[in-house]
Amino acid sequence: MKKMFASLLALSMVLVGCGGDGGDSASSSKPEIVMLTDKGTIDDKSFNQGTYEGVKAYAEKNGIDCTYIKPVDATTDEYNNSIDQAVKSGAKVVVCPGYLFEESIYIKQTEYPDVKFILIDGNPHDASYEDYKTEKNTIGITFQEEQSGYLAGYAAVKDGNTSLGFMGGQAVPAVMNFGYGYVQGANDAAKELGITVKMKYHYTGGFSATPEIQTKASSWYKDGVTIVFGCGGSVGNSVMAAAEASNPAGKVIGVDVDQSSESDTVVTSAYKRLGDAVQKALESIYSGDFDKTDDTSIQFRGGQNIVLGAKDGDVGLPLETSKFDKFTEADYNAIYDKIVDGSVTIKNNKDAESPNDLNCSNVDLTIEN
Amino acid sequence: MSDILFLFQQTMFFFIPLLIVALGGLFSERSGIINIALEGMMIIGAFAGIFFIHFFQQSMDPQICLLVALLIAGLSGTLFALFHAIASINMKADQTISGTALNMFAPAFCIFVARLVQQTQQVEFSNTFRITKVPVLGDIPFIGEFLFQNTYITNFLGILILVLSWLILYKTRFGLRLRSCGELPQAADSAGINVYKIRYAGTLISGFLAGMGGLIFIVPTSTNFNADVAGYGFLALAVLIFGQWKPWHIAGAAFFFGFMKTIASAGLPFLASLSIPNYFYKITPYVATLIVLAFTSKNSAAPRAEGEPFDKGKR
Known part of the structure; x- marks a missing residue:
């Protein structure tokens, strides 16, 4: 009796859980596309959600079943288990957003050669970072976040801000890239204007909203910082809270997706088009292009680690919701074109140990720990 | 001057919630029930309160909205504390286990309900509760600037709760009974006090305060x-211990924790030249708690019967 009750309870939880994600795609038949979430949740308004929206959009358009799994814990072992679970339940494509999956996919891509793996924000490698290997059934997609951050920094300075802040979450590659780009963008804009700008730079070490972050951001705004790039999940929400309470109100730059709806203080967002990239990868898989691994004219093909950036239109600022005073669409297009044609090169976290090594003479950088 | 003002006002964001939640813990522990579920109660309280604000803030005066939300936060915290009370008083369960269970349950429950109601787990609100200046009082030089400008109604509420807690615990019959149940419940029982009722009261008051504290913590x-x-519920536990289970000491401890947290984040303008690393300020409250614990371990002020289910027959 007890056992029956327990299993009934478990079943009802599963069913309600599926209803809760807003899609009717789960549960009924076997889902072919399965996404795993990394540390965040499926509706984090950022990384995981952005990816899943892409998966869902493609699946709905083509009548394919999709679902997601939230691994019990953010460890390679648990990720492996979740991949096993997905494949056993019939998944043909496994989508994994986050560099945390690099090791799991390195292991599982050989174990399941018939399953396709899409890894976002990372390239598969072994535990010791010695062997990098992307099999024919796998594609690794990374973004040039530094370009997005660059545009944000450039726009902020061109718009009249002379004292800036960068509030990053944990110092993971994507966050660092955003930050490095931000510093370099501010530097180039300051050079063009013939001025020097000040910037405070800090990693909070986490991705949640805390009074510590609110206090730090408040102290920045009080010291004359006018705009802060809140870069890392809920960290941005504490920065927004501080910006709203400051007198005069501060400005905030959002991250990953267009965050203008979260607070009036958000003037623009440095986005990367996660959803688009996932959709393109899925299209390539279902059209069969993915398997033509030797055809270099196909960008999204198996065995590749591809880098998406301004040249594909996958990073940038959402101008339609941005609130700039002086920075115009023409200015934006001009600098965007320069990034695309390569006349502006931007260093990322592989090129420099710390933002101090970026040689930005027009930015007076203060790194706070 | 403006620097000190800024630090003081930022400290309030740490001080007031820590104070209220730690006082919540005080009521429960002085009645003999260990309450490590403060974190969970804060989460439930904040959740209910923010949900109310989310739906009703457009149609209400902000201050009234906040007060109603605080009441709702407190009541939902009370309701949540009821589980702890039933488990540890009626069922005589291990109080740490029951508290841990509630701490694990709270965030999961909030995510589940939020998704069910609105598809996303984040409940949004906009902060319209800041009082730029209290009329008349805000014009008093110096004091007005510190206490009655850029403030929240919750700051005054926190101080009120502190005074009330002290009055209740030390100046009323109920307070004496509550404290006696935490020290030697058998003696209290022989004097005709219903230990179960008193312990229920302590735990429920604790839930009310922790729930309110959760909302106060989130709003700014x-x-x-x-x-x-x-993790501020656990921090409040540290404040409770550092304050040695006494209301005014707890206030001091909460202010100390809050001030250290503030200067760790904002920096001290006049100490900047010393270039003390931030980590120093960050660890200070914890090191201080450890030292206090080490030195008071022999005659710790912890309630003696804390954590023991009441057994009438025991002597």
């Missing part, structure tokens, strides 16, 4: 509630 800190109070 973020623009949405994501089933998380960043």
Whole structure:
């Protein structure tokens, strides 16, 4: 009796859980596309959600079943288990957003050669970072976040801000890239204007909203910082809270997706088009292009680690919701074109140990720990 | 001057919630029930309160809205504390286990309900509760600037709760009974006091205060509630211990914790030249707690019967 009750309870939880994600795609038949979430949740308004929206959009358009799994814990072992679970339940494509999956996919891509793996924000490698290997059934997609951050920094300075802040979450590659780009963008804009700008730079070490972050951001705004790039999940929400309470109100730059709806203080967002990239990868898989691994004219093909950036239109600022005073669409297009044609090169976290090594003479950088 | 003002006002964001939640813990522990579920109660309280604000803030005066939300937060915290009370008083369960269970349950429950109601787990709100200047009082030089400008109604509420807690615990018959149940419940029982009732009262008051504290914690800190109070319930436990289970000491401890947290984040303008690393300020409250614990371990002020289920027959 007890056992029956327990299993009934478990079943009802599963069913309600599926209803809760807003899609009717789960549960009924076997889902072919399965996404795993990394540390965040499926509706984090950022990384995981952005990816899943892409998966869902493609699946709905083509009548394919999709679902997601939230691994019990953010460890390679648990990720492996979740991949096993997905494949056993019939998944043909496994989508994994986050560099945390690099090791799991390195292991599982050989174990399941018939399953396709899409890894976002990372390239598969072994535990010791010695062997990098992307099999024919796998594609690794990374973004040039530094370009997005660059545009944000450039726009902020061109718009009249002379004292800036960068509030990053944990110092993971994507966050660092955003930050490095931000510093370099501010530097180039300051050079063009013939001025020097000040910037405070800090990693909070986490991705949640805390009074510590609110206090730090408040102290920045009080010291004359006018705009802060809140870069890392809920960290941005504490920065927004501080910006709203400051007198005069501060400005905030959002991250990953267009965050203008979260607070009036958000003037623009440095986005990367996660959803688009996932959709393109899925299209390539279902059209069969993915398997033509030797055809270099196909960008999204198996065995590749591809880098998406301004040249594909996958990073940038959402101008339609941005609130700039002086920075115009023409200015934006001009600098965007320069990034695309390569006349502006931007260093990322592989090129420099710390933002101090970026040689930005027009930015007076203060790194706070 | 403006630097000190800024630090003082930022300290309030740490001080007031820590104070209220630690006082909540005080009521429960002085009645003999260990309450490590403060974190969970904060989460439930904040969740209910923010949910109310989310739906009703457009149609109400902000201050009234906040007060109603605080009441709702407190009541939902009370309701949540009821589980702890039933488990540890009626069922005589291990109080740490029951508290841990509630701490695990709270965030999961909030995420589940939020998703069910609105598809996303973050509950959004906009902070319209800041009082730029209290009329008349805000014009008093110096004091007005510190206490009655850029403030929240919750700051005054926190101080009121502190005074009330002290009055209740030390100046009323109920307070004496509550404290006696935490020290030697058998003696209290022989004097005709219903230990079960008193312990229920202590635990429920604790839930009420912790629930309110959760909402007070979230309002100035973020623009949405994501089933998380960043471990401040556990920090409040440390404050309770550092304050040696006495209301005024707890206030001092909460202010010390809050001030250290503030200068760790904002920096001290006049100490900047010393270039003391931030980590120093960050660890200070914890090191201080450890030292206090080490030195008071022999005659600790912890309630003697804390954590023991009441057994009438025991002597």
